[in-house]
Each structure stands twice: as structure tokens, then as C-alpha cells.
Amino acid sequence: MQKPRFTGQRESIFNNEVVSRFELYNSLFLTLPFYKIKDTGTLLPLFIKYCEEGVKNQKTPAEIINVFFEKYTQAANAKDVIDLLFRFIQYIERQVVLFDAVEDASFTKLNTAEGQSSLRSMLKKSESSEYVYDKTVQLIEDLSLRLVLTAHPTQFYPGSVLSIITDLTSAIKINDIVSINQLLQQLGKTPFFNKKSPTPVDEALSLSWYLENVFYFAAANIQSEIDSSLEEYNIPTKKVIELGFWPGGDRDGNPNVHAEDTMQVAKMLRQILFRCYYRDFRKLKRRITFRGVEDVIYKVQDILYQNAFDVNIVPENISDFLTENLNQIKSTLIESHDGLFADLVDDLLRKVELFGSHFASLDIRQDSRVLRDVHAYCRQSKPIISLFPENFDDLTEEEKIAQLSFKSAKVNYTGDASPLILDTLQTIAEIKQIQQSNGELACHRYIISNCQQASDILQLIELFLWNGWEEDELTIDFVPLFETVGDLQVAAEIMQTLYSHPFYKKHLESRGNRQDIMLGYSDSTKDGGYLTANWSIFNAKVALTAISESNNIRLAFFDGRGGPPSRGGGKTHLFYASMGKEIANKNIQLTIQGQTISSQYGSIDSAGFNMSQLINAGISAGMKEKHNVLLDPLHKDILDVMAKDSFDSFVTLREHPLFLSYLERFSPLSLLSKITISSRPVKRSSGEKLRLEDLRAISFVTSWGQLKQNIPGFYGIGTALKNQEEAGNWENIRKTYQESGYFKTIIDNCMMSMSKADFSITAHFANDPEYGDFWKTLNSEYERSKEMLLKLAGHEALMENYPVEKRSVAVREKIVLPLVLIQHFALEKLQEELTEEEVQSYEKLAIRTVYGIVNAGRNSA
Template sequence: MQALQPTSQRETIFNNEVISRFELYNSLFLTLPFYKVKDTGTLLPLFIKSCEDGVKNHETPHKLIEEFFAKYTPNTNPQDIIDLLFRFIQYIERQVVLFDAVEDASFNKLNVADEQTSLRALFLKANDDKKLHRKVDHLIEEFSLRLVLTAHPTQFYPGSVLAIINDLTTAIRSNDISTINQLLQQLGKTPFFNKKSPTPVDEALSLAWYLENVFYFAAANIQAGLNQLLSEYHIDPKKVIELGFWPGGDRDGNPNVHPETTLQVSRMLRQILFRCYYRDFRNLKRRITFRGVEDHIATLHDVLYKNAFDSNIELKDISPFIIENLNKIKETLVNDHGGLFSDLVDDLLRKVELYRSHFASLDIRQDSRILRKVHAYCREQKPINSLFSKDYDQLPEAEKLKALTFKTAKIIYSGQQDNLIEDTLQTIAQLQQMQAENGEEACHRFIISNCQQASDILQLMELFLWNGWEADNLTIDFVPLFETVNDLAGADRIMEALYTHPFYLQHLKRRGGKQDIMLGFSDSTKDGGYLMANWSIFKAKVALTKISEEHNIKLAFFDGRGGPPARGGGKTHRFYASMGKEIANKNIQLTIQGQTISSQYGSVDSAAFNIEQLINAGISSGVKEKHNVLLDKANYTILDNMAKDSYDAFLALRQHPLFLPYLETLSPLSLLSKITISSRPVKRNAGEALKLDDLRAISFVTSWSQLKQNIPGFYGVGTALKNQEDAGNWEQVKNTYQESGYFKTIVDNCMMSMSKSDFAITAYLAKDKKFGEFWKVLHNEFELSKKMLLKLSGHHALMENYPVEKRSIAIREKIILPLVLIQHFALEKLQHDLNDEKRQAYEKLAIRTVYGIVNAGRNLA
């Protein structure tokens, strides 16, 4: 993994390039008269100062806000106060965007890589070391990076706003004051959000903006650099980067995704891609005006234009045809024209080889409980009903596996199908059409959420055989998703059952002997807390790697890493660089979503940097193949004991009678379903009473982050560390921390999560009659965790070793402090009897604060 320039140098650049420029442009921004309320921008700094003073004095948000308006806008009626608070929110939302743009404009200066630790340095060393050269050569042959963009309710900006942000970043980079002024005015007048919830297709279109404007260029640029590097060291270039896509294919818990949705998104990705190809081709055509290439140029122009703009053409994978013609053009340029402009051909060739006709592979995902219902429905139909006993569902797992026949059949459906059964059956049949239109890579993975037994996968395979697929041509990879603590503990037993099953083993052989397994952080954190979730996933990876190696299966882990540390996010590069040889790491696959997309992959520069960091981390880790010290008995025992203690503490908190009432009353949890930024419901089993098990992890983590308490990102860690200290094991804990990069990454991510917490904001709750004691429980664990983590790391403050990132977080938290207090003010008002008009006004006020808080956090939800 590449290191950055010295910390002190980064701090100086951050102060000069980010803080100073933000203060300059923010002062300009606050003078712009966007809205009906006079002097909003003038009042906002005063309001921010009142908020800061009020938090220091532990005042309630209600008292703080009421006193502010009494002092600065006396005789203002309640409705005008609400209106002015809305204007404050709108300004602050755009201040966050401005700070994002200023930071992004300085990205290249802040993230200059150290060439001594780069991938090139590794190849240079390998050139002099034959043994290392062979290892690198072999690893490159197998290595791949797959980035999967997922639909996420906190990535809410429409394309128009994203375009403004992009242009604003460019203008700031060149200090173009006139353009900056115009763009800030445009930003102030452009709506950030839709009035109604997006459809899954809308979400896909919004996320495709990043594919078209960022990844299309960034991934190709990285691949070009890697190809150049490999050729210099006489290693054959290979495709390393793959893109995946979930919007339109992920139907787990989202009743708004239908077969026609999936097909529409697949075709949309194809059309956007060909428009990118056509855009590049026009530049190529403008330069290559020589004799000998006219026919190929004309042919490609016609083909690319029709695929980009003609909705009536027959869809099929034409990437081989495009590659063939581009190679012929290149051959003529090299042979007859001295290779002039052949670099333009190479660039387009590289993109076509990367993205083919599909751009990004669309994954299908559904919950195992739904798939079991579909299998049960099909077993009632002719001729399948004769193959199964009526008590099949009650059979032990071993008996179920024996009962599965894997016979190809054409089912004669009768009776009414419910929507989810119909969706599954139509989607299975439709996948063949999608592969025919865009190529096999367009959609070749089916992910089974909540996978609890081998039959969950094998029964799904039968559904394919009963709905138009042949066993010999089943071009689908079946991917189990293990997420809860219990499911992770039993994952290796499930996979061994599959690896020893004749039909499944035969299928794997046809698929190149490779198995993808998805491990999700979200529900494991909600289920067991931060430390137990990380430790459970680590142990599952070790066990799954071992069992896969024993059966000669090439294993690829697909990490469901969300934005925040509480959902697997955080310092991703260090996470992958810290893997030992006991964990399969030749194929890095991870989800990127929410504010992680805009913060780490929002521009071509930042995306290219982070893609390169991941590749460097994976290859460097693979070359070293060090033993993971966490598997040594002393280290393993200490982590195991801490995880159990942390789990017990988190479980006790979850079982506290005030746990959900606290979250429902003091956070916007109960209002999230009214936010028009997602097609997916806040919880499963919509319409029923709220249960923690039904609550989606995104909603769970988002609610705690809105409270500025981030409980899922640290709770139980302090207790676990203190217990070890009390037991006389502190020296061993310190040794484990010093020796294990993995454990250090867990600690760093935990401290990042805590840095985005601020219990001072809710300190007034300590005196609350209902929630006071519960708040103290949360606060005490926060203070204990902070104390123990600082003692363990030897630091004096959280994120002390990341001063630039720490300063960035501090500025963002300062910007959005008024939003947090306005939210608490509105939620407090909603606890009283209100008429419908006032209730709707305060609900809307609370809801609008959510966007800016999430966006400022960058990886909070």
C-alpha cells in the first residue's frame, strides 16, 4: 500500500489549501441572497455561535433555539421561526457541499504517494529477485479487484447537483472566483432532493452517474498504468479491475424491484456505456483521417451510434466485434502511419476490454426465506410434485440434501402466485435474456442473503433447472451471504457440505473451480456489536479459507463493507493489507455505497487513487503472505475473550427496555420511512410494529449517527479492554495490538467512529426523568472506551495519528452542529400534542436535517 507524504507536510497543505479557501468561499457564499427570509446568511454565523455556547453549557436544544430567536429576531411568530430554521438547513447543506468541493480540489496535493512503497517499487525489487518475480507473476495472474456499487439511501444527490459539485471542484482548483460565484448561486437555487421517493431505476440512474463520469475513466487509467508496469517487467498484462452493480438487481427487502426493473437497468447500463464509447470514438475519428482505415472507422461509427442511441436494434454482446475492428485500425496505424494516434485506439480498446457490452455486472440478491417459499411453491406443481414427499420442509438438513434430484423440468404452474414468488421465477428465466443481450458477465451472480444451510443454495439451483436452464449451461455463480454472528460461525460447515455435494462440485468445476462468498458486516454489528462482528468475520474467513483449500477451491471473499466502521467501512486499504496467508486475498471484492462513493470515488483523481491503493494492498499482502499473528494461541485467546465480553455488553444494552424507545424518541428513526431518498423500506415486514430484528442495519446505524453517539461503532470495546486489564492481561493486549495490523485497523476504525460522536450535544439528557440513566450508560461506555483505546494506542487524543482526517472531521462536525440541534428541537416538539399542520411542519424540519448530517459524516451510514 502506498504511504503518503509526511504528516506535517499534509497538515500544512490542509491548512493552506482547504481551511483557508473554505473560509474564503464560505464568506462569499453567506452573502448570497437565495431565499425569501431576509439576512439568513448574516444570522447563520450568530446561530452557529449560539449552538456552540449552548452545547458547552448543556442547554436543551429547545431553550437554546427559543433564546436565540428571542434575542436576534424578537416578535417573530412560530411559523416564521420554522421557516428561518429551514433556511438555515438549506444553507448548511450547501456549506457541506462547498467543503467537500474544496477538499476534493486539494485531493492530489494531500495524497501524493511515496514512490518507495508503490507497486512500481515492488516490481523493481522483484526484477532483482527471481523468487519474488515468480511470486508476483503468479499473483498477478490470479489477482482481481471487484468494486460493487450498491443502492444506498444516503447517496441522494441527483445528477444535476453532482455535476455542479464536479464543476465547482474544478473551479476551486484553479481559483476561478467568477465561476465559483456563479456555481454557488446555481447550487443555492438547485433542489437537492426529489419530492417523491425514487424508484429502483431512478436510484440506478443516479448511481450510474459515477460509472459514466468517474469509473469509466479512473478504472481504465489504472488499468493502463498497470499494463505499462507489467510490460516493463515482462509480465503479460491482464484485466484486474471489475465493476459490479446492485440497484435494480438487489431485491432483498425491497418490494419495489421487479423483473422488468432488472431488465431495464441492465439495458440502461448498456446504453450509457455505448454512449461513452461513442463519445471517445468521435475524438478518435477526428484524429485518424488517414487512408487504409476508412472502412473500419465507418463500420465502428455506425455500430457504436446505433447501440448508443437506437432503442430498436437487436441487443447482443458486440464487444468482440469492436475489439477486432479497433485492432485492425491500430495495425494499419503502426504499419503505415508510424503509430500516429495509436494511443487513442489503445485507450478505447482498453475500455472495451474492461467493460465489454455491460459496463458493470448486475448482481441478483434475495433472502433465503423467500427462496425457500418459492421452492415450496414449485414442489406443489406438476411434474415436480411427484419427486418430493409432503414433509420435505420438516426433514433434517442431511435428508433434504439426499431428496434433491436436480432434474431439468418444465413446470406447469397453476394457482395464484404471490408477488415475491412471481418475481423470483421471472427473474430466473429472464437472466438468460440479459446474458444474451449484454454478455454472460452482465448478470452472472445470485446472492442468497441470510444463508443458513447448504440446501438454501442447492434449492435455488433446482429453481433454475425448473425454469429454463440446463445443468451443463448454468452460467450462474451462487453466492451465499453470511452475516449474523451465528451464521458466520457455521459458514465453513455449510460450504463443506456444498464442496462435497456431487452436483454442486460439478457445477463449480464448470465455473472454473472458483467460489465467491459474501460476508456482511451490517447485520453482524447490529446482532453482536462492533468487536464481535469484526472478530466473527475474521474467524469465518480463516475457517472458510481452510476448508476451500482442502477441497482445492479458489475462494474469493466479497465483503459487504458499508460506509461507517460499524458496517465494515473505515480504513479499507489497511484492512486488506493486514490479511495473513490464512485468509484468501487474491480476489478483493467489496461494496461501496452511500457517502463512501462520493467521498472516496467522487472524482476521477480520488477514485483512481483509492483503486490503486486497494490493488497495492492486495498484491503487497499476497506477496508477503505473512502468518497472521492473531492465530497464535495467546493473541487468539485474548481477542476471543474480548469479543465475548464486548458481545455480552452489547447484548445487555440491546435487551435494555429503553433501547428502542430511546432510539425512536430521540433520533429520527420513526421518520426515516418518510424520507424521499430511497426505494427500499426502512425495515422488513413493513406495516408491523417495529422490532429490532426487522430494522435494516442502515436505518439502525444512521439513527445512532444522527444522535452523534455512534453506538454500533464502539459499544462494548471499553468494557472488553477494561476486563482484560483487571484480569492482569494488559501486557498481552498491548502485544497483540503491536503485532497485529488487523487489530490495529479495528482500533483505528473504532476511534474514527468515536471521533464523529459528541455526547456533549445530548448532555442535557442526563437529567431527563425517563432516559437520563440510560444516557449515562451510553456515555459511560463511550468514556471508558476512549480511555482504554488511548491507553492501548499510547495516544493523547482520538485519531492522533491521522491529524488531517481528524481536522477534517472537526470542521464538518462544526458545520452541521446546528442541524443536529434543530433535529433535537423538532423531535422534542413532536412529543407534545400538536395539530396536524404543526406536526407535519416539525416532522419535515426533523427530516430535512438528516441529509446534511449524513453527507457531512461521509461514512456515517
């Protein structure tokens, strides 16, 4: 099949601009004498080649590494071997960074406007039809994009390394060899990781690097393009982009987040923003040196300076003050100075409109089970104790809701409370202070994770009314998070109960009749497998949209998307573009986390491109406004059966007695808690014994990714497709794939996940007396899934329709192959009788390999 011209052009650019330049700069990098070990850089290419040949010949990691060291090094003992392996790891980690920088430097060449619809082009096309034009304008009026940065522990680079990557990318763009050489040396000598785990505030500070250095500019650039396009067609401009932030606010399963952290992060976001404003205003002041604006200039500069640098200032929302005075400066420039440099004022005005006094909205998130405990604690105190029967917890859901009175009260707490309960109560009280300091948008959403019933929301509202809030000033949006397959099935029923509840209905009216609902891919995948999770969320969205529309509620879905396809990642804009009219899609909200932040939003160019894709996807989906064919009986029945077959296959695997022990034995799962990159525990419970239900989805997915098996990203889909073929439904499946963009995206992202798996690396597991058959089961489903997916798509290889991305994955996997083998080597050693010192050495060795493997995957955890 002949490739499209643009696809072939991208391949050529990738090979010339990325692969060739990486090989060139990598050869330079390997000659740098970093760690007083003369031959490390020389030995590494040889080691990589030896690893590739060893895997091809199904050698064990121990065989590969031991024979290599015997043949090519003078390592005299185990300590020498470990030392050199650590040096290899350090080089490989930086090779990943170098490849990232080379790829990012070529971003604009690889991602041109060809094949991408801009807002201006959409408006131009719509001119020929008054109906289409009016529809486009209406879609723009309703559209918004909210990107929420989360503190999930797979973003490893500290700010110092991110700055080097940024500078290295700039130098590579212009082939500045001298600067590249210096930056590679700096990279080699700069620590990648912290010696101790970060606090929640540390995480927020690290993640704020992206706000300050990327989103501050990229969001303003995109908004400027939108404003320009709308002004050209005499359409009123509107704010489209919003930013959200979870570090310091997300305490779900993280006992290390406290109310004082939340306050500190809110202050930090505000201060960083005003430093950005001050930096811009200084540039503006250097240009606006005319008469008539001096007083206003100095007044604004003084206020900005105080808010940026004076830690003793009493913070307040001054966005209106800035807007008023900047508009005054702009008016003077237009009236008296021919509008000279008015564009600079417009740029700052646009940023104030986007970011206000808060920069990004700080979401608060807590588990419903904790909130129920808090409500129970409050019910024991005066005057609340008189409002509830003692057996409240034993009542039915309907009876509980009937008991809720929503009376404001000043509670007199007397009993002992756990730290979690005290934190919840303190945070509820302090949200009001954050809103007063930074504006309402600074902290206006409370997300209830593991939401299982309407009372989870309603009881939380009572907690607000008992802790400093009045009904008429409840400037909070309550956001249920439905995660498991079971919770997704009853989500619409829960929302109907809320929509028809008098108090909640009145509250929604005060919030503009808008409801945000968060849907989680991670736990639903862990619960039911890849296909079942996606299909469950699709059906939940359809049902929730219908319920919301029937109650005249403007619904916005907030998608908890992680990096990999198994956690809702992959090519997310294709999901949004493929929605039918049955799914609310005017307000796109999603989490971005881990390497997804650095890979898709790590530079101004890439962030702008990906934001534009999401915005355009929202508009194009609305323009089509066509029925989603997956809801037709033929397609829906097929997907229902496939989801059930996939679910049964995944659950059978999950309930296998060796399932969890296999993961603990062969992956670094049990060591993840020792990685100093996150304040968040690996599992929710504090018990010694690991249970699957307590294991965090990110740890679950990361462990399978480290194994290069990626089970959560495909397992069960091969069985489901094979069953359809054997039932004689293959042509109907092909028709579903060809007609449904949504189903096609599910399949394509599944193939992306599988392309990062390599069972040949663990082929020797087949001979393991305890786990051999279990490995064969995993491998069998992988081969079945690969065969059926390729047959369905009509392809000869995985990711055939994304050749550039496929090549990128292949290069990255080649770079980190030695890390995977070193990890298995270390984990094998840990099964032997070792001294305490040896245990620590091999544990450190295994742990260090995790970073590079995850970073190379870009969306693998």
C-alpha cells in the same frame, strides 16, 4: 512524539488549501441573496456560534434556539421560527457541498505518491530476488479488484448536484472566482432532493452517474498504469478491475424491485456504456483521418451509434466485434502511419476489455426465506410435485439435500403465487436474456442473503433448472451471504457440505473451481456489536479459506462493507493489507455505497487513488505471506475473550427494555421511512410494531449517527479492554495491538467512529426522568472506551495518528452542529400536543436535517 515529515506536510497543505479556502469561499457564499430572506446568511454564523456555546453550557436545543430567536431575530411566531430554521438548513447543506468540493480540489496535493507503493515500484524492488520477482508476478496473475455499487439510501445528491460539485471542484482547483461565484449561486437554486421516493430504476440512473463520469475513466487509467508496468517487465497484461451494480438487481427486503426493473436497468447500463464508447470514438475519429482505415472507422461508428441511441435495436454482445475492428485500425496505424494516435485506439480497446457490452455486472440478491417459499411453491406443480414428499419442509437438512434431484423440467404452474414468488421465477428466466444481450458477465451472480444452510444454495439451483436453464448451460455463480454472528460460525461447515456435494462440485468445475462468498458486517454488528462482528468475520474467513483450499477451490471473499466502521467501512485497504496467508486475499471484492461513493470515488482522482490502494494492498499482503499473529494462541485467546465480553456487553444493552424506544424517541428513526431518497423500506417486515430484528442495519446505524452517539461503532470494546486490564493482561493486549495490523486497523477505525460522536450535545438527556439512566449507561461506555483505546494506542486524542482526517472531521462536525440541534428541537416539539399542520411542519424540519448530517459524515451511515 515528532510527526513524520509527510504527515506534517499534509497538515500544512490541509490548513492552507482546504480550511483557509473554505473559509474564504464560505464568506462569499453567505453573502449570496438566495431565498428572499435578506439576513439568513448574516445570521447563520451567529447561530453556529450560539449553538457551540449552548452545547458547552449543556443547554437544551429548545433553550438554545428559543433564546437565539428572541435575542437576534424578529420572528413573531412558531411559523417564522420554522421558516428561518429551514433557511439555515438549506445554507448548511450547501456549506457541506462546498467543503466537499474544496477538499476534493486539494485531493492530489493531500494524497501524493509518498508512502504509497506503486505496482512499478514493487516490481522494481523484486528484481533483486528471483523468488520474490516470481512471487510478485504470480500475485499479479491471480489478482482482481471488484467494486460493487449498491443502492443503499445514503447517497443523497442527484445528478444535477453532482455535476455542480464536479464543476465547482474544477473551478476551486484554479481559484476561478467568477466561476465559483456563479456555481455557488447555481447550487443555491438547485433542488437537492426529489419530491417523491425514487423507483429502483431511478436509483440506478442516479448511481450510473458515477459509472459514466468517474469509473469509466478512473478504471481505464488504473488499468493503463498496470498494463504499462507489466509491459515494462515483459509480463502479460491482464484485466484487474471489475465493476458490479446492485440497483435493479438487489430485491432483498425491497418489494419495489421487479423483474421488469432488472431488465430495464440492464438495458440502461448497456446504453450508457455505448454512449461513452461513441463519445470516445468520435474523438478518435477526429484524429485518425488517414487512408486505409476509412471503411472500418465508419463501420464501427455506425454500430456504436445504433447501440448508443437506437432504442429499437435488438441488443447483443458486440464486444468481440469492437475488439476485432479496433485492433484492425490499430494495425493499420502501426503499419502505415508510424503508429500515430495508436494510443487512442489502445485506450478504447482497454475500456472494451474492462466493460464489454455491460459496463457493470448486475448482481441479483434475494433472502433465503423468500427462495425457500419459491421452492415450496414450485414443488406443488407438475411434474415437480412427483419428486418430493409432502413433508419436505419437516425433513432434516441432510434429508432435504438427499431429496434434491437437479432435474431440468418445464413446470406447469397452476396455483396462485405471491408477487415475490412470481418475481423470483421471472427474474431467473430473464437472467438468460440479459446474458444474451449484454454478455455473460452482465448478470452472472445470484446472492443468497441470510444463508443459513447448504440447501439454501442447492434449492436455488433447482429453481434455475425448473425455469428455463439446462445443467450444461448454468452460467451462474451462486454466492452465499453469511451475516449474523451465528451464521458466520457455521459458514465453513455449510461450504464443506456444498463442496462435497456431487452436483455442486460438478457445477463449480464448470465455473473454474472458483467460489465467491459474501460476508456482511452490517447485520453482524447489529447482532453482536463492533468487536464481535469483526472478530467473527475474521475467524469465518480463516475457516472458509482452509475448507476451500482443502477442496482445491479458488475462494474470493465479497465483503459487504458500508460507509462507517460499524458497517465494515473506514480505512478498508488497511484490512486487506493486514491479512495473513490463512485468509484468501487475491480477489478483493467489496460493496461501496452511500457517501462512501461520493467521498472516496466521487472524482476521477479520488477513485483512481482508492482503487490503487486496494490493488496494492492485495499485492503487498500476498508478498508478506506471513502467518497472521492473531492466530497464535496468546493473541487468539485474548481476542476470543474480548469478543465474548464485548458481545455480552452489547447484547445486555440491546436487550434493555428502553433500547429501541430510546432510539425512536430521540433519533429520527421513525421518520426515516418518510425520506424520499430510496425505494427500499426502512424495515423488512410490514407490521406496525418495530422489532430490532426487522430493522435494517443502515437505518439502525444512521439513527445512532444522527444522535451523535455512534453506539454500533464502539459499544462493548471499552468494557472488553477494561476487563483485560483488570485481569492483568494489559501488556499482552498492547503486544497484540503492536504486532497485528488487522487488530490495529479495528482499533483505529473504532476511534474514527468515536471521533464523530459528541455526547455533550445530548448531555441534557441525563436529566430525563425516563431515559436519563439509560443515556448515562451509553455515555459511561463511551468514556470507558475512549480512555482504554487511547491508553492502548499511546495517544492523547482520538485519531491522533490521522491528523488531517481528524481536522476534516472536526470542521464537518462544526458545520452540521446546528442541524443536530434543530433536529432535537423538532423531535422535542413532536412530543407535545400539536395540530396536524404543526406535526407535519416539525416532521419535515427533522427530516430535512438528516441529509446534511449524513453527507457531512461521509461514511456515517
